[in-house]
Amino acid sequence: MSWHPQYRSSKFRHVYGKPASKEKCYDCVPITCSVHDNHFCAVNPHFIAVVTECAGGGAFLVIPIHQTGKLDPHYPRVCGHRGNVLDIKWSPFDDFVIASCSEDATVKIWDIPKHLLTKNITSAKKELLGHARRVGLIEWHPTASNIIFSTGYDYKIMIWNLDTKEPVIENPVKTISCHRDVILSMSFNTDGSLLATACRDRKIRLVDPRSGAILQEASYKNHRVNKVLFLGNMKKLLSTGTSRWNNRQIALWEQGDLSVPLVEEDLDGSSGLLFPFYDSDTHMLYVVSKGDGNIRYYEISAEKPYLNYLMEYRSHLPQKGIGEFVSPLLLWGSGCWPLASQDPTQHSLLA
Known part of the structure; x- marks a missing residue:
């Protein structure tokens, strides 16, 4: 160095x-064992989302950020993908909307209720179909609401407009095919x-x-x-x-x-x-x-x-x-406990 x-x-x-x-940590969270190179968690001012182990498909947990402590093993999940979930991202415009992508070659948009989850969420708000192979990355556009980018193992970047009434969108607004x-x-x-x-x-x-x-x-x-x-x-x-x-x-x-x-x-x-x-x-x-x-x-x-x-x-x-939002940063360790830091900049750090 x-x-x-x-x-x-x-x-x-x-x-x-x-x-x-310990009372400010999240315990007994079944983190995914996937070896895919991604963040596997996302955080915003209201929720923490963590990709979890799930038999017969893909799922992730959405936990209210103030609900610390031991997690109920039967805590409701967001499930609906037929393959492992590879990436999750919260919308920058709506704290109660999250996108996920999976090995089943789909991208799904989910509405998260403002109250505590009482049952599994299985029906997505939108389902995006267009990739020929598994989708590994998603990114929301930083300034245009309802625009999301996805890329998969078909080497394509697809741009989707979610501002439609159809629950299933099969045609992206644009496909970028310059990668090999x-x-x-x-x-x-x-x-x-x-x-x-x-x-x-x-x-x-x-x-x-x-x-x-x-x-x-x-x-x-x-x-x-x-x-x-x-x-x-x-x-x-x-x-x-x-x-x-x-x-x-x-x-x-x-x-x-x-x-x-x-x-x-x-x-x-x-x-x-x-x-x-x-x-x-x-x-x-x-x-x-x-x-x-x-x-x-x-x-x-x-x-x-x-x-x-x-x-x-x-x-x-x-x-x-x-995972991060604005200044805070969240990292999940093998014990599923975050770490908080103090620093002279007055910005919090979680790990």
Whole structure:
């Protein structure tokens, strides 16, 4: 890991995390054992959703965020997929709407009741049919309500308009077919005018979501990309992946020129996939890995050295899934207990 000897002004020199007390944790949550590289949980101001083990199909739990403690083994689930659920995302416009995608090649939109769940939810509000193979990723458009993007193992990105009366939608508004391998990650810029993708062919692509045209394409031999993320309004992208020597690595890119990264940072030689989370208000980056017990904190700046390492949180329990909303971050460990942190920025962190 690089070290920069110069002194600089920073409000985040002493960011730290600490475990929440047991009564503020969620216990006995049957987390999925799927090995798919995804978050497996999602959180908003009202609910926590966690993909769970389910015989004969796919399901996930929706737990009110204040309902901590031991979970009833017969707690109602959201079920209806015929295959394992691979991704879940809350709508940014409605805290009581959540989307899920599955190995059964469908995307489903669910209405979650405002009161406590009393029975299983089996009927989806919308069902999106169009992918030929399993759907691995979904992303809501950040500024256009009722627009959702999905991508699957058919190498296609499909754009869906949910503002229709039909419960089953078979034709997407647009299909983007510029990729030649499985898409591993999607990220929008703040106004939704650009879509960044990371593909298994080791390329980062900047796509115009309206036309489907590729605006830029990056393939850097020293960095095999897995995840990509827009960094708010800084006109920069961050990617996680591995170096040519199989070290885990993060790289910072200028949005206008993806030919060479601005910064490359080797982390370690572990094998777990790195997930980046960015807080645009504080310009802090959190780097988390499934299977690890640590969270690395960085501060992003507009000037060199751009990427400033702060500290890291360490735990003896490995993470299985990660979720965030605004500033809070939620991670699920093997004991299904979140961790809360205190830091000088007044922003909460859950793990």
